[in-house]
Amino acid sequence: MPIVNRIADFAEDMATWRQHLHTIPELELECHQTAAFVAERLREFGVNELYEGIAETGIVAIIEGRGPGPTIGLRADMDALPMSEETGLDYASTHPGKMHACGHDGHTTMLLGAARYLAETRNFAGRVALIFQPGEEAGGGADVMVQEGIMERFSINQVYALHNAPGTEEGTFFTTPGPIMAAVDTFDIHIQGKGGHGAMPHETRDPVMAACGIAQAIQTIVSRNHYALDDLVVSVTQIHTGTVDNVIPDTAYINGTVRTFDPAVQKMVMERMEQIVAGQATSYGVEAELVYEVGYPATINDAGKAGFAADVAREVVGEGKVVADAGREMGAEDFSYMLNVRPGAYLFLGQGASAGLHHPKYNFNDEVAPIGASFFARIVEKAQPVSQ
Template identity: 85%
Template sequence: MPVVNRIADYATDMTKWRQHLHTIPELGLECPKTAAFVAERLREFGVDELHEGIAQTGLVAIINGRGAGETIGLRADMDGLPIPEETGVDYASTHAGKMHACGHDGHTTMLLGAARYLAETRNFSGRVALIFQPAEENGGGADVMVREGIMDRFDISQVYALHNAPGFEAGGFYTTPGALMAAVDTFTVHIQGVGGHGAMPHETRDPVMAACGIAQAIQTIVSRNHRALDDLVVSVTQIHTGTVDNVIPDTAYLNGTIRTFDPAVQKMVMERMAQIVAGQAASYGVEATLDYEVGYPATINDADKAAFAVGVASEVAGDAKVQGDSGREMGAEDFSYMLQERPGAYLFLGQGDSAGLHHPKYNFNDEIAPVGASFFARIVETAQPVE
């Protein structure tokens, strides 16, 4: 079946919701305006339970179906990014320096659309738990919600989520069984040297040269310390040091990201990076401290649930617009914490041609909102039909 007709009727309302949310982007766990708007809509829809204040501003709404059954979790993230908006739309961000540059306003809207339909029709057995999560971009809101016990508290048996995908056919879906997105770690190196006059480098212990040496040596982890067929990214993304052209500074700072799928590869990177930083510091006569922060784990779809979700997506969008084995990619997503606790699947929904994610000109495509809402609704109705 295509987009659910009743959800298609909500399209105008969904656009209004989404564009309002776009004006009030919030960061991290602090999403009070967004949460208040979501809670107001959910009360209007007549959900059976509304639990607020989870992970500070997260919400879980429960809708009971007709008869006994399990509880399916559907998740949407709510937070924005610290990016000044450049879209020029008349509903642009009213919060300076913040914008919905990743489409979480659209994700929240799609789950609200599904909530309205499911509360109205209740054409399913068991229950659905609608999870509105803060802090996907930074702060691991999914991890916080899991640690606060939502899976056990609401007896969630399986869980699903969507993310929009710029550059992929609007209204199409793709995912893959097993590992879909990488684990993400962050490293920072603080270098303490001895500064001095740029004309007298022999009197210094130069942190600039040490920073360059460490940055270059770190790249050998990928090229020389791991099996070429194992996916691995190590990227130095920041080097900060110095003030003027004729002064060698005292300190330097490096920062970057690491993406892995295999915990053994992750462990190897951690060990080699520590060795490289210590060795390079000694060779340049400086002191260097490595801070290695383990971040979101890999996003791993349950193979059976992914296949089920692909079947539902095909009903909504048509077989030709769904890729069920698209391969994995090096982005990261904190929905991984929920998938560690319960079987489920994460899918991408095509946004069509647009600016990329995290770009100041990005804007969610409102035309795909009924497609995503239909997918969420049909997941519930298909998994738990009324008997």
């Protein structure tokens, strides 16, 4: 079964919605204009219930089907990124320093398209809960919504989400059973030494050399402390120190990211990093403090739900355009919090050739919005069919 004809009929409306959302990017949990636009559309569509102000600006809308049944959740993220847009589009960001560089404007639009269709047809049993979530990029909006009780409050028993995939054939889907995206942690290392003249290093306790030693030693966690077939990334991404060429500074700062799937591996990294920082500090005669922040957990698909979602995707785009065992990747996603409490699946939707995610020239491909909306609609109809 191809793209839903009725959804294809309002593809132009969806493009208009998406391009408007692109002009008003908002950050973290502060998606006020975006949420107001979403709520206005949902009221126009005639949803049965509309709940605003969850996780500050999140929305849950309920559409009732034909007859009793369970509640299925569909989630779209709404927030943007703190970066300047370089697309030159007529509908480029009007909020300086903010940009929809990850396609959340498209995700929101796809769920709005599904909402319009489902509110018109109601060809399903039970209810669908449409979850419009702020704060995916930062703020952990999914966790906040879960902590505020949306799963229990709306009796959601399974949940699904989509993310666009630049550089992947337009209209293809890919997912995988089990872990699909990694847990993400952040570390900061603050080094206190004793500065002095660059010509007299013997009178200093050099934090620059200590920073170099710590950064290099951290890499041995991956190469020497874990099983080579377990996925693990430890990346130093920032080192800041010094101001001029002839002065050894007092301090240095290191920052980076850790990506894991296995909590045991995550624990090992935390312990080894503590040991390395302490040991290196002693060897260089400086003081060093490690601040390790545990972030989003791994995104883990329920195997059965991932298989079901892949089957639905095949009905929308065809057998040859769905990869159901695509493997996992080291990016992170806060939909993980929802999958921690309810079974479901997270899928990627190819959007063709474009700039990559988080790039200043990125733009969502409006041609794939009807495909994503059709997937959302069909998964509701297939999961909760009307009794004959």
